[in-house]
Each structure stands twice: as structure tokens, then as C-alpha cells.
Amino acid sequence: MEKYREDFARDGSAGMPVAVVRAEHADQVQVAVRWAAEHRVPVVPRGAGSGLSGGSSAVDGGITISLDRMRAVEVDPASQVAIVEPGAFNVEVKRAAAEHGLWYPPDPSSFEICSIGGNLATNAGGLCCVKYGVTTDYVLGMDVVLADGTLVRLGGKQIKDVAGLSLLKLFVGSEGTLGIITRAVLRLIPAQVAGATLVSTFPTMTAASHAVVAIRGKVRASMLELMDNTSINAVEDWRSHGLDRSAGALLIAQSDAPGDACSAEIAIVRDCCEAAGADEVFTTTDPEEAALLVAGRRNTFHALEARGTVLFEDVGVPVPTLPALVDGIAEIARECGVEIALVAHAGDGNTHPVVVYDAADAASVAGARTAFDEVMALAIRLGGTITGEHGVGRAKRAALPDQVGPDVMALTRRIKAALDPDWILNPGAILPPTPS
CATH class of the missing domain: 3.30.70.2740 (Alpha-Beta Plaits)
Structure with missing residues (x-):
């Protein structure tokens, strides 16, 4: 039992739970949360445990509710949606959608091992978000178990819905601090068109980043990924992907525009790279060759x-x-x-x-x-953010006030107190573990 609890204590980024609940249905989540609320015991929801900010790290004296057994995926091709339980992997949703000629775009590098629940909790992005957006752009509905065990159903299969406050968006990215997601309705789109991939090497990361700025000013590529020399060599040491070890930086761009528009977009990307001082520019329309190059980027971590x-x-x-x-x-x-x-x-x-x-x-x-x-x-x-897609979790909590300021922090605490007055849901993630 001790080893079992240790297995559910941490995510990829640390407490020991007194118990682990491996829920198989939403009503089991409700029962566990109601008990925790009655006894004021901390609750940490957990998906696949692939997070990188300590968002699902267990809390001493608390219980961990693992959603890894809630794996159902149902596709409604007529409505172009997937109805998904939180333990399903991102890749499983993609595969189910593909059987109907559809696609679920949010595409974290860890898509083969990360869960949809975790993606929703952190508003995950990924390699395709430059053109297709992040998780919240594909969430039409969800079921959420609140801190008192009540289950609320938000949204549905409809594309447009402005009835009442936008509560759906409040829970996406809330990292399990406001409620536990037990079901989601995800928007799907027609499958991506096979396009072209451009790979460009640069003497420095600075030159490559200037190329990115130029490209974004002229074209909306479906992928625009960057690697430095250290990353390139780490990948090649780990497993050969055919990357140029001598490159100061490597830029991988893709276009999935149809027909001649694809060639036109790739030509613009090439021009921008050459103008920024690229050493070499290579293009391919071979899907296997492109997949190997993209895999190099995905495997960096x-x-x-x-x-x-x-x-x-x-x-x-x-x-x-x-x-x-x-x-x-x-x-x-x-x-x-x-x-x-x-x-x-x-x-x-x-x-x-x-x-x-x-x-x-x-x-x-x-x-x-x-x-x-x-x-x-x-x-x-620089006017940016401490986290674009991994979440604040526990690892970045101390830096959050520096970004958002005291007024936003106060508002965040008021929302937390309204939905979780006893501060039992994932205490320590985003906010300090107690309201004081």
C-alpha cells in the first residue's frame, strides 16, 4: 500500500496522500469529494501525472483522486464533437476522431502520454496552436464536481452558447483548484490536409527568432517550432533524428494550406529565413520525413x-x-x-x-x-507570462503575483473562496495552501 500511494504522490515536476481513490465514474468522484468536504480533507485530482509544474503533486494528509480509469471516448461525427472522460489520453481522442475523418488539434509534445483532464486543467497548447489555438478553443461543454460534491453540467454540443456567465471557461486552466472535471465535450474539425515542411538552420538563436517574427508578420504557418544547438545535440545523443548537430538553431515550419496556397506559404517562410541569415533551407512533402523531423522536436524533453x-x-x-x-x-x-x-x-x-x-x-x-x-x-x-501552457502548479506559485499584480491576486482568491470556501481542492496549486 505504501508503494501504491508513492506512485500517485507526484507528477513530472511532491507530500504523501493518506489514500488514493481510483474513480471509475463521476458519482464515485462525488462520493469522495463529499467525504473530504465533510472532514475538511484536502483533495488533489490527478490525471496521467505528466505535468511539469507540480499541479498534481499529492498533499500530506490529503487524498488523491485519480481519474486514470475514466477513459471513455465517444465521437459524434454529425455534431463534430468528442465526448471524453478525463483519463483518456490526448492521442486516444485524436485516433477516435480520425476514424471519422476529423481532428482534435490541441497537440502537446506529450500527446501520447498526457490526459485530456490534465490538458483541460492547464489549458494545454502544443505544436499546432500557432494556427489552431489551445485547449480552451475546443471545449464546448464539461461536467465538474464542485468542492461540496455537487456535479454541474456546463455547455454542450452546441457551438454557440452565451446563456449566463462564461463559467465553462473559468474551469479550463484552473488546475483542479475550483472543481474536478469528469467529462468534456470537445469540438472537432475536419482532418488536416497533408502539406509541406520546411527546415531551416541558423548560426544563432537570435537570427532564427528574427526569422520567426518576420514569418508571423506575413503568413500563418500551421507549425513554427524552434530548437537551439543544445537541444539538437541532446536529441541526437538520445536517438538519431537526422538533425544537423552543427546548427546554432533549427526552425521547423509547416503549412497545411490547400493546393497552391501551401507552396506560396512555404515560399514566404523560405524568403523570411534567408533574409534573417539562414545557413540552409530544406523543404519536403514526404510525410515520413516530416514526421521524423517533428519527432525530434517532440522528444526534446x-x-x-x-x-x-x-x-x-x-x-x-x-x-x-x-x-x-x-x-x-x-x-x-x-x-x-x-x-x-x-x-x-x-x-x-x-x-x-x-x-x-x-x-x-x-x-x-x-x-x-x-x-x-x-x-x-x-x-x-518583456510583457509576457510565467507559463504559456504547463500551468502555475506549485513550482511557479511564488512568481504569479509579480505577473498579475495584487488586484488580480485578490480577485483570484475571492473566486477560490466562493467555489471552495474550505480551501480543500488542490491546495497549494496556483495559490498558497491556505487562504491566510
């Missing part, structure tokens, strides 16, 4: 974890300030004496600086912690 202990960042800025963010992160790495690998959903300004350090070296640990904080501070100074 796994590859970097093989190099040492890591701290995952998730800061975003307005796209025009991306070069300033890139340069600032490089300066922070130098000043703190740590390695910071940088990959990015560059097309929407969402970057993932990954601090790699030696956990056995006290100086390295201190440098890594300082760098982690400094990167968030830099993003805030």
Missing part, C-alpha cells in the same frame, strides 16, 4: 532529462519580443553558470527554456534555482 537533472520553464512573450527573450535567457545562463537548453513553440512566443544542472553539486543547484526565477522575471519584464 526526454532527451534533455537524459543529460542530468532539469527544471522545465514555460515562459511566453509577445512574438515581436522573442529575440529579446532569447538573448536574455542566454545571458542568464552565463551569469548563473548553468546550461539552459531552449526549445519553443516560436510562432506564438511560447518558449521552453530547460535548465540542466548537477543535483549533487550545491553550487549547480543554486545556480539552477536562480536561473529558473530569473527567466520568469525576464518574461514578465
Whole structure:
């Protein structure tokens, strides 16, 4: 039993629950939450445990409600929606939609192992969000168990619905602090058209980020991803994907526009890359070749974890300030004496600086912690955010007031108190574990 509880204590990013409830139905979630409310016991909802900000880390003396057994996926092709339980993996929704010629666009790098419940809780994005948006753009309805065990049903299969307050959007991205999602109605769209992929190498990340700014000013690519030299080599050390180890930066762009429009978009991307000083530009329409290149980008986190202990960042800025963010992160790495690998959903300004350090070296640990904080501070100074898609969780809670300010923090606490007056739902995520 002790090992079983340990398995559900942490996410990818830490308390020991007194019990784990592996719910199979929404009514079991309600029973557990009602008991917790009666006894004022903390409740932490958990999906696949793939999060990177400590959002589903267990709380000492609390219970963890695991939703991993709630895996049902039903597609209504006529309405173009999927009705999904929170434990279903993102990839399972994609596969079910594909059987009907449809597509669920939100596309985290961890799509094969992350759950829809976790995606909803953090408003996950991914590689395709530059053109197709993030999770909240595809949520039409959901069932939520509130802090007293009441189940409320919000929205439905209808595309338009402005009846009452926009409560649906309140729960997306709330990281289990306002309620536990037990069912969602997700909008699907027609399957993506096979298009073209462009790969461009640059001498520096600065040059590549200027190319991104230029591209975004002229065309809406369906993917615009960026990797630095450290990330490229980590991936190639982990498993060969055919990436150029000598490149200072690698930009992967895709267009899924139909017919001649695809060629036109790729031509614009090529021109922007060459104008920004690209060393080489390569294009392909071979799906397998494109998939290998994109897989290299998706596997970056796994590859970097093989190099040492890591701290995952998730800061975003307005796209025009991306070069300033890139340069600032490089300066922070130098000043703190740590390695910071940088990959990015560059097309929407969402970057993932990954601090790699030696956990056995006290100086390295201190440098890594300082760098982690400094990167968030830099993003805030540039008018950006401390998290674009991973969530605040527990790892970034201390930095949130610096971004949003005291008035927004006060409003956040009032909303939390209204929906969870005893502060039992995921205490410590986003806000301190107690209202004081």
C-alpha cells in the first residue's frame, strides 16, 4: 500500500496522500469529494501525472483522486464533437476522431502520454496552436464536481452558447483548484490536409527568432517550432533524428494550406529565413520525413532529462519580443553558470527554456534555482507570462503575483473562496495552501 500511494504522490515536476481513490465514474468522484468536504480533507485530482509544474503533486494528509480509469471516448461525427472522460489520453481522442475523418488539434509534445483532464486543467497548447489555438478553443461543454460534491453540467454540443456567465471557461486552466472535471465535450474539425515542411538552420538563436517574427508578420504557418544547438545535440545523443548537430538553431515550419496556397506559404517562410541569415533551407512533402523531423522536436524533453537533472520553464512573450527573450535567457545562463537548453513553440512566443544542472553539486543547484526565477522575471519584464501552457502548479506559485499584480491576486482568491470556501481542492496549486 505504501508503494501504491508513492506512485500517485507526484507528477513530472511532491507530500504523501493518506489514500488514493481510483474513480471509475463521476458519482464515485462525488462520493469522495463529499467525504473530504465533510472532514475538511484536502483533495488533489490527478490525471496521467505528466505535468511539469507540480499541479498534481499529492498533499500530506490529503487524498488523491485519480481519474486514470475514466477513459471513455465517444465521437459524434454529425455534431463534430468528442465526448471524453478525463483519463483518456490526448492521442486516444485524436485516433477516435480520425476514424471519422476529423481532428482534435490541441497537440502537446506529450500527446501520447498526457490526459485530456490534465490538458483541460492547464489549458494545454502544443505544436499546432500557432494556427489552431489551445485547449480552451475546443471545449464546448464539461461536467465538474464542485468542492461540496455537487456535479454541474456546463455547455454542450452546441457551438454557440452565451446563456449566463462564461463559467465553462473559468474551469479550463484552473488546475483542479475550483472543481474536478469528469467529462468534456470537445469540438472537432475536419482532418488536416497533408502539406509541406520546411527546415531551416541558423548560426544563432537570435537570427532564427528574427526569422520567426518576420514569418508571423506575413503568413500563418500551421507549425513554427524552434530548437537551439543544445537541444539538437541532446536529441541526437538520445536517438538519431537526422538533425544537423552543427546548427546554432533549427526552425521547423509547416503549412497545411490547400493546393497552391501551401507552396506560396512555404515560399514566404523560405524568403523570411534567408533574409534573417539562414545557413540552409530544406523543404519536403514526404510525410515520413516530416514526421521524423517533428519527432525530434517532440522528444526534446526526454532527451534533455537524459543529460542530468532539469527544471522545465514555460515562459511566453509577445512574438515581436522573442529575440529579446532569447538573448536574455542566454545571458542568464552565463551569469548563473548553468546550461539552459531552449526549445519553443516560436510562432506564438511560447518558449521552453530547460535548465540542466548537477543535483549533487550545491553550487549547480543554486545556480539552477536562480536561473529558473530569473527567466520568469525576464518574461514578465518583456510583457509576457510565467507559463504559456504547463500551468502555475506549485513550482511557479511564488512568481504569479509579480505577473498579475495584487488586484488580480485578490480577485483570484475571492473566486477560490466562493467555489471552495474550505480551501480543500488542490491546495497549494496556483495559490498558497491556505487562504491566510
